[in-house]
Amino acid sequence: MAQIFHRSSNFAARLSIFGGVVIVGLLSFALYEIALSPWYTQQFVKRQQPVPFSHRHHAGELGIDCRYCHTSVEKSSFAGVPPTQTCMTCHSQIWTNAAMLEPVRQSYRDDKSIEWIRVNALPDFVYFDHSIHVAKGVGCTTCHGQIAEMPLTERAGTLYMSWCLECHRQPEKYVRPKSEVFNPYYEPPPGDEQLKLGKELVAEYKIQVPQHPGDMKPLQTCSTCHR
Amino acid sequence: MSEDSNAKNSIDLAAARAKLAGAGAARMWQSLEQLSGTQKFEEFRDYEFPPSAGKGNDGIDRRDVLKLMAASAAMAGLSACTKLPTEKIVPYVKPPEEILAGRPLFYATSLFQAGVATGVLVESHTGRPTKIEGNSEHPGSLGPTDIFSQAAILQFWDPDRSQSVYLDGRVSTWSDFAAKTGNYRTRLLPKGSGLRILTETITSPTLGAQMKTLLAQYPEAQWHQYEPCGADSVREGARLAFGRPVNTVYHFDQADVIVSLDADFLTCGAGHVRYARDFGSRRDLADGASSNLNRLYIAESMPTATGAVSDHRLPVRSTDIDDLARQLAAAAGVAVPPSANASAKIPAEWVSAVGRDLAAHKGSSIVIAGEQQPPLVHALAHAINAALGNVGKTVTYTESIEANPVNQLESLRDLVNDLNAGKVEFLLILGANPVYDAPADFNFADAIKKATLTVHSGLYLDETAELCHWHCPAAHSLESWSDGRAYDGTVGIVQPLIAPLYDAHSAHEIIALFTGDSDKTPHDIVRGYWQSQRPEKDKAFEALWETSLHDGLIANTALPAISVATHADFVSLARTSAASGEANSLEVVFRPDPSIGDGEWANSGWLQELPKPVTRLTWDNAAMISPLTAQQLGLTTGDYVSVSVNGGSIHSGVYIVPGHAENSVTLHLGYGRSRAGQVGTGPGFNVYLVRTSSAMGFATGAQIAKTGKTYSFASTQQQYTIDVVKGEEESKAAMGEPGDAERNLVRIATFEEFKKDPDFAKLADEEATKDLSIYPGYQYDGYAWGMSIDLNRCVGCNACVIACQSENNIAVVGKDQVERGRAMHWIRIDTYFRGHLDNPEMYYEPLPCQQCENAPCEYVCPVGATTHNAEGLNDMTYNRCVGTRYCSNNCPYKVRRFNFYLYSDYKTPSLYGMRNPNVTVRSRGVMEKCTYCVQRINAAKIKSEEENRLIRDGEIITACQSACPTQAIVFGNINDPNSKVAKLKAQSRDYGLLEDLNTRPRTTYLARVRNPNPEIPS
């Protein structure tokens, strides 16, 4: 009797056996890549701000200390975004009528806050504290990247949990001397140098790493960041 | 009103008695249902085939179901992961001083109860008050708080607070009010006849002074005061005894023997927080056998928190307290005629034994009478204290702390008479809510209509506001300036934490309108008054003012002790005053509700859902009766009855309370509000309807009649709960009855037994198996957090429960959910009874998460949402929890709570402000539990590490610990042998719950040691 299927359908059948596996594999790989892509994480994405504030100019060229504007970074969980007043301390003297700065002057005149776009927005359910990180020798640029080279500020890390854990698992890879914490141009010593220095600093700053091999890891227990 | 089958709640008391008789007096039990073994199977069957029509027990009705059919048809796949939203940062333009985003600030201020001020510290996050702690500087607190101070934060943010001025129900403004009433005020001048001002009890010196000025300007105006559950008879008792209303201050830390005549002094009345603290300090056993334990005798009708911790409790009708007081007085050598009608219920040997004990402790004993007792009993108490030479030692007297102490009942009576006589033109009501809580026979609702113009100022648009022409929102203590005296007269300053949320104004401002000081700000008024009072001037005063604001009180303003002579003819007064009620007629006792007071707290979800001491009842008041009375009247818990007394009658559900006095019905005031708010309107029964001016404390000659209906209560302690105290062999015989297993949850000994065997709390088999494990334990190099709870200090006041709720953003679930076993409290206070139905011993056991070292919850969680922490905590990671609820099943202490629905309120904006920003607000389908206030631990760790030091002992204080008036809860680092908690755990009384399961709980208990009088057979 007549064949319902053409011979070629045999090939289709065989293909489908492997095709399924391959497609599923590719799909999950793609998803993972998307989850890590700047498009999704907003890493390295320059955000348009009401005022085109340049960290490169202020922190870099002018060399203004981070703490001049981010006053509470050593005292509080929140580093602090400068009030308009802080801007005006200088800009009531210089660039007093630069069009670029009009929003700042307006804010000061109308006593209305400037609405900055948040660049480094941590995920929900995380309780992050700037002061302790700064106190333990985690530099600004360790998380915020080469801020002194950023004309418009961008997010330097993915801010994923894995990104936090990188350091919480091996702080010695990242810590620097406290004196260098606010140095935007700090270069960590090459390779093993850093590890050596890091180990010393971890001990010196009493960063909570397990004392004995079998111990639990204080920096990685959930309540360190989640409550 | 549910119409469920009566089988659901019926209790076979006879069976209960039989069972107890079988097991002997030492059998531990927790509820009558469990004792009588009430079968719940019928209920199961009822649930199996639920009523198909109308609302079911899940609150979903047919219409919902129809909607659902549509919805389910449309239900498609859920949205995939979305991109992170863009957030904004909005900095200040000009930064305010001292505020540091991310770090809280604490301000000292005062809160009022029945006019008496208690000092508190208020935590403020970037200008939002979020949590209330006690003020350790303040004599009325010394650090701890009570449930009401804790709940004040919710009251402040309560969305139901009245938010604008109203004229005849139409929205108006403050300026409008000032202007329009201005004409009246001027018309009333110069005499001011027809002006009446009704306030609650006022201890504020400033307000008092303002009132004086006002009365000077309006000579014929009248100032009335009324407090529904105030200290009227205390005041009158003092007047009776000493001729003037002096203020009594007790020193429980000095008292070896305390006799309470129906006085619940640990949880209500002036200074109760301080009294609990002092009382607790005498329940300490740190010195072992040589410890100086006090002994508390109490005679009361309704078992109260205080009664539960007493060493000897005598259940008698409130009516018979008069007789008891006379007998004790006689025993103490006070010449007083015997009672008109002696009560058979007072065992002579009890009285004589107590008398001897008192006599043996002259100068170191206290006799204290309850607020709802008549003045005479108070006078007798004063006389006894005098006779025992306690005055000046354990009892001191000062001038009254009130600005104008009056007999408030008479004061209100005068007002009502004037109203009815049409003499009142302008009635100004500040805070009080007489339409709801005035004595029924005053018919205040009718009387108030006779005034020409009525103005009400209060936090809520309540029953009284409804009947007044004007209503002005009163400013909450947290948003206004004022001052007030503590129980000992110390002046506390009230300073605002935040500008008024609404168009609200304080009493000071309203009075200022009359005295023509309306230009002054409240701050100027208060500060101005003290500037005029204090010797310090200019700079000196400036300094004083600053420190006073900082400390929350003006130093050394406690009123000096005065010596008062007992009034000569008070004994003769005693002769004339006949004790009311015949020996065995049914008595009704009116008490403020232990949770919501006289009703002013009715709209607080926290307090409504708070399990009341002893009964564990939530969301309701009830007709509380003794098991025996219930048997005689053929009643059982859940019967819906009508209670008739004083010519009135109300309906109520019956609730059987073990240890309640016979022939006595306790009705708690404060429920059945008709205009309290979303929460407070509805629950319970309005008892004020049968409370008349002739019997404010209690009345006899009551009748109870069944209606045939039943009423379902929501009690947090479930049925069939029981425990057997250590070493009671007969319990074994009863094995097989529900819960008869010897679980040793509460371990008890008398002081004598304790002296013989200090280790009575240690069980041999437990000790043997304690650290057995095939796995190596965790190593805790750094801190190891632990908690010790002293059952001997705990007075079950519930302060810890509310403090925890406030600190940890714990949701309120409502009566229906409580009934279905879904209350969310992270710390619960288990209650146990031991001994016979009619007069059992009672025990409290606060139960937070035990933070086990071998935690059964941890290894069963499939996603690792609850994990062990390097410092021994069981961390809960809410955002990881998927809600399998396995951890709760596997928790032997059942301290985990689950969000079966979306309990947290995400809708009400005003509640956002109240929440603790350092604790996640849990959403639906998430498990939660006590974390030892990990947010406080982390804060302290960060602080200490930044300062490069270790955390000091006592630097971390958990919410429950800081609220505990008796310091029963101590938290700290058990790795540090010198820490307070480590020392406590080293005591011989220390034991852990269910240690035979080898969970190794970090929270352990110090066993209870009673100090009974050997002369009295228990």
Add this chain to the structure above:
Amino acid sequence: MASEGSHNTVGVTDPDPIIGPGHTFETVTDKISAIVLTRPVTPGWVLGLLISFGALMLLNMVITLLMIKGVGIWGIRIPTAWGFAIVNFVWWIGIGHAGTLISAILLLLHQRWRTSINRFAEAMTLFAVMCAGMFPLLHMGRPWLFFYLMPYPNPMWTWPQFRSPLVWDVFAVSTYLTVSLLFWFVGLIPDLATLRDRAKNKAAKIIYGALAMGWRGSAMHWFRYETASLLLAGLATPLVVSVHTVVSFDFTIGIIPGWHTTIFPPYFVAGAIYSGFAMVLTLAIPIRKFYHLEDLVTIRHLDIMAKVMLGTGLIVAYGYLIEAFLAFYSGDQYEIYMMTNRFKGPYAPLYWMLISCNIIIPQLLWSKKVRRNVGLLFVLSLVVNTGMWLERFVIIVISLSRDFIPSSWGMYYPTRWDWATYIGTFGLFFTLFFLFIRVLPMISIVEVRSLVAETNEEKAHS
């Protein structure tokens, strides 16, 4: 043809045949394939499907409500945080086991009688596992978070907590579902080919054809078919034991009195097969009646299955006995209380109902009369199903409702939504089953044909 037919006629004399007399390859093929291809849709079938579908829609509604409101709609509470959802999960999973046992173990043991029942037994397994699989998801109240239990690389660097039996469940159940599905499908291939060749309309030809994957019945095909079946049987056999063992770990790993016991795995497995066979009977008896298959699913089959029920039932009974004995023998006060609470507690009636359903009443099966009384057997199968459901309820709810600290005890009462969920899964099960018997041969044509062949050979030799 006719001659071949007469030649292949099966012996009429067999006193207790596993296949009715007078069957030839054709008759078998005709009879079974006719049900799918030519038999008109009967009102009975439509009615059945409609009822089941209605129940399925009820399930759909409950699930929607669940997603909108949360698990609060059920009666669960603290302490009894697991209720119907888990009870039903274990019950459905258990039911599945019979199918696998029949198709896998009995295949390896060359039990010929299995041939005519294994197809719909496997189908039953498949559908039962589907129903079971839903419950853990619904149980969470937020099923969309289920992926947290899957081990996969993610930017949070988090993994499931592998010490938790619930994670083991995920693997056990998903494996079980996959293998059962494969086994069932492979077994179907030759029959699908038959249907393809016999189908009249084009659509059917194409669908069956696609599913038959080009089966032409060549020797090579048969060889591969046999090998695949044996391999899958080998794979499935351990699953019969492992799946329910893992499920029982959900309880044994816990410390709750009544859960924390070592005897659960064996008696859970026995119980599973017990209930499974009960369910097979519940399905087989009506089907053979309505589709006149008495000669393919003979009294002999029912008799054998009844015996299996009796056997497994006795194992289960032994389990109960030991459970009770150990509780008291242990001297552990909590264990003892747990047991006395089952005997006398508020749920005692359910416990005694369980004992009578699972132990006392099934003893009737000792009598051959009963085993061969179709009506009575049907009732008994329902009784056993009920009993096994009660067993899970007793283990889960009664144990939880009263554990260690009396103050936290509480009664669990199922709400209308608990029942709706349960009934809903019946909807899913029977909807699938009704469709199955319409579109696929509910009895394996090839195997029955080989059976015919074998019986003929025997006859030839005799």
